[in-house]
Amino acid sequence: MTTGPEPQRSAGRPRTAVLSPERILAAAFDLADVRGADFTLAALARNLEVRPSALHHYFASKDDLIAGMRGQLARRIGNHHFETLPWHEAIFSWARAYRLTIGAHPGIIAALATLPVDDEPESIVDYERIAAAMQRDGYPEHRIVPAIIAIESFVIGSALDSLAPEDNLRPVDNADIAPHLTRAEHAGRAYAAKQGRSLNDETFEFGLAALITGLRAGGTGHGA
Amino acid sequence: MTTGPEPQRSAGRPRTAVLSPERILAAAFDLADVRGADFTLAALARNLEVRPSALHHYFASKDDLIAGMRGQLARRIGNHHFETLPWHEAIFSWARAYRLTIGAHPGIIAALATLPVDDEPESIVDYERIAAAMQRDGYPEHRIVPAIIAIESFVIGSALDSLAPEDNLRPVDNADIAPHLTRAEHAGRAYAAKQGRSLNDETFEFGLAALITGLRAGGTGHGA
DNA sequence: ACCTGAACACCGTTCAAGT
DNA sequence: ACCTGAACACCGTTCAAGT
Numbered sequence: 001m002t003t004g005p006e007p008q009r010s011a012g013r014p015r016t017a018v019l020s021p022e023r024i025l026a027a028a029f030d031l032a033d034v035r036g037a038d039f040t041l042a043a044l045a046r047n048l049e050v051r052p053s054a055l056h057h058y059f060a061s062k063d064d065l066i067a068g069m070r071g072q073l074a075r076r077i078g079n080h081h082f083e084t085l086p087w088h089e090a091i092f093s094w095a096r097a098y099r100l101t102i103g104a105h106p107g108i109i110a111a112l113a114t115l116p117v118d119d120e121p122e123s124i125v126d127y128e129r130i131a132a133a134m135q136r137d138g139y140p141e142h143r144i145v146p147a148i149i150a151i152e153s154f155v156i157g158s159a160l161d162s163l164a165p166e167d168n169l170r171p172v173d174n175a176d177i178a179p180h181l182t183r184a185e186h187a188g189r190a191y192a193a194k195q196g197r198s199l200n201d202e203t204f205e206f207g208l209a210a211l212i213t214g215l216r217a218g219g220t221g222h223g224a
Numbered sequence: 225m226t227t228g229p230e231p232q233r234s235a236g237r238p239r240t241a242v243l244s245p246e247r248i249l250a251a252a253f254d255l256a257d258v259r260g261a262d263f264t265l266a267a268l269a270r271n272l273e274v275r276p277s278a279l280h281h282y283f284a285s286k287d288d289l290i291a292g293m294r295g296q297l298a299r300r301i302g303n304h305h306f307e308t309l310p311w312h313e314a315i316f317s318w319a320r321a322y323r324l325t326i327g328a329h330p331g332i333i334a335a336l337a338t339l340p341v342d343d344e345p346e347s348i349v350d351y352e353r354i355a356a357a358m359q360r361d362g363y364p365e366h367r368i369v370p371a372i373i374a375i376e377s378f379v380i381g382s383a384l385d386s387l388a389p390e391d392n393l394r395p396v397d398n399a400d401i402a403p404h405l406t407r408a409e410h411a412g413r414a415y416a417a418k419q420g421r422s423l424n425d426e427t428f429e430f431g432l433a434a435l436i437t438g439l440r441a442g443g444t445g446h447g448a
Numbered sequence: 449a450c451c452t453g454a455a456c457a458c459c460g461t462t463c464a465a466g467t
Numbered sequence: 468a469c470c471t472g473a474a475c476a477c478c479g480t481t482c483a484a485g486t
């Protein structure tokens with residue numbers, strides 16, 4: 001035996017199928033949920049008690065599997081009332097759900113963010129809903145896509161940031177070389193605590209509100 | 225011979241050292257610049273015409289090498305006149321340089337964004353400069369770190385986004401299911417072209433200006 | 449059709465051996 | 468000290484063979 005330690009099952013087609021796209025995706029999310037776990041097909045196969053090669057019967061490649069996961073994620077983000085609320089209100093809960101949804105799967109954020117999105121019906125539908133709401137609310141046509149992408153970039157960057165250890169900027173250890181940063185960091189952490197939020201969450205809420213404010217104002221701040 | 229096809233050099237210590245941290249880092253950036261190239265120690269070793277194991281003499285692990293690259297990147301971003309300009313002006317060129325610097329190395333963005341930043345003097349110095357300028361300009365103490373992290377999240381998210389193919393939201397192929405998005409995408413692309421920018425660049429500039437505007441306004445837009 | 453098992457071309461990392 | 472070479476425990480993917 002070359003790979004697995006437990007032969008579990010003899011060769012040949014099982015009487016009833018062991019795997020299915022849904023079962024594989026569910027196990028893939030379980031694996032991606034474990035921070036620091038190697039997101040490998042081999043580990044996934046172990047959890048499913050099959051050989052790695054069996055997975056290729058349902059997903060042609062690892063990228064293909066990740067694309068499948070991404071499709072499910074888009075569905076999980078949900079609608080968020082773009083039809084009934086102004087876009088700049090609905091977008092808040094959408095962005096929060098988006099961040100939480102991808103943030104819940106640390107083992108795969110980078111892959112999700114990096115992999116090209118060739119024709120993904122799920123995401124397209126999501127964006128269409130937002131674009132329609134913005135158009136309805138009179139947002140300048142040529143700014144709609146930039147605004148959506150800007151928000152998405154912020155959300156993805158924030159999700160990545162929340163992966164880092166909470167004390168990411170660790171000026172505590174650098175109070176001598178970075179006095180201003182250290183003071184600001186303490187003030188920020190104290191404020192977040194008073195709001196009952198982590199610094200990560202407080203930063204996200206603050207930044208998101210700022211971004212939406214600026215996008216509504218037309219983004220004609222400076223330097224453009 | 226197990227690994228390399230050309231033995232190049234016989235075993236034993238070379239008379240004059242072949243490698244150095246600087247030479248390895250330079251080759252690592254060259255490798256990371258090639259889009260789609262596998263950023264592996266094996267490929268790096270091939271380019272340097274050494275065996276992979278030789279690299280471990282200078283960098284304990286692959287993560288260690290990436291940390292070294294990150295340190296060099298922070299230095300490349302540069303100062304950007306936070307001492308002489310208001311923070312909200314200096315931050316524009318800093319953010320642009322940041323995005324270009326990490327965006328120039330597609331093969332490694334994900335790793336750069338994902339890897340924990342335990343004590344990185346280079347970045348700390350960078351943040352200290354920004355924090356000092358914001359404090360000097362009267363920005364609320366407890367908002368300084370959230371504002372910096374929000375900008376950084378946006379920059380990193382934008383850099384990742386610029387990795388995707390230019391026609392990322394590809395409503396062209398989906399004009400039937402996403403009419404609003406399709407129209408908005410065309411309008412956005414036409415506007416960007418008129419500015420002599422790619423849609424990616426236009427989106428970044430627009431989003432950055434919006435974010436800075438909102439951060440200056442206090443980010444008390446909605447939903448917070 | 450759906451799985452195992454063997455094989456292939458890779459990885460990163462460790463470590464003895466050479467100079 | 469600084470490199471090669473061999474070895475180890477992994478990867479993802481392909482494909483023949485079994486039922």
